[in-house]
Amino acid sequence: MPLPKAELHLHVEGTLEPELAFELAARNGVELPYAGTDELREAYRFEDLQSFLDLYYELMAVLLTEQDFADLADAYLARAAAQGVRHAEIFFDPQAHLARGVSMGTVVEGLWRALGRSEENHGISTRLILCFLRDESAESAFETLEAARPYLDRITGIGLDSAEVGHPPAKFRRVYEAAAALGLRRVAHAGEEGPPQYITEALDVLGVERVDHGLRCMEDPALVERLVRDRVPLTLCPLSNVRLRTVDTLADHPLPAMLDAGLLCTVNSDDPAYFGGYAGDNFAAVRRSLGLTEDRLRELARNSFLASFLEDDEERRARYLAEVAAYEFGDAVS
Ligand code: HPA
């Protein structure tokens, strides 16, 4: 049995496996510029965040109908369940779909077809987090929030993703204020490729409750002290960091130093179809490459539930935490 965990940094569009991409392309009559799944996988040689994003947005062309989004989410949930995920807070990028003429309703209702049945089908509780693309304008983010208004009963929070450098958090101050007024939780990607100041700005200007990635906080000791003091969760994605060359190798990942510093770290998969592994694969990889002890792995699993937006269901959170406390490690932590 795998270690029970929550996944808090997962882009649903980043779970599109090549096989499903071709299946949906055929179903929708969409032509992909790759001869087959092998050739597509060959294209997964990323230099940095932008080179990944180019492919990530290109493949979204196959996602057109509610059923496409339902199939995408359902395939992720099945894989996640097999790797011990008990709770998933799932990002989606509506602007990337609205720009292709796919409506907010198609995206949200489609995802909901899978999420609404996730507990019975996969034993996973879920939340949905709408992300704004930071390389689009602040006005576009605002319009996106407006388009989401009819669906807010299905959306727990907002996030900020896509190309980070040159798009500081403060650009989105107004839309984050509006989202807070609507009762939405707030997270943002910061300090993945961008500088530590973006993390500070996300906290101070956007009022985020969790920082996605946050890796580069380690360059600023005063910021680390603040994150530790305020128990701000960081959603780390080790395999993503290697594939996007944020770190050289997994053995160089600062996760052990971050845990030693007292940071509330979690381990997540980001875009598992592109980065070589789902949540359990990330746990197994850091266990192997960084020599994390069972106590550390248990701490990471515990952190994932503590950092999750389960305030509306503390009974469930307590149940998950009890599962983590009772977990008996074997050889595999997937
Ligand atoms: O890791 C990421 N960073 C920024 N934007 C993204 N969009 C999908 N994945 C990512």
Ligand SMILES: [Zn+2]
């Ligand atoms: Zn991400």
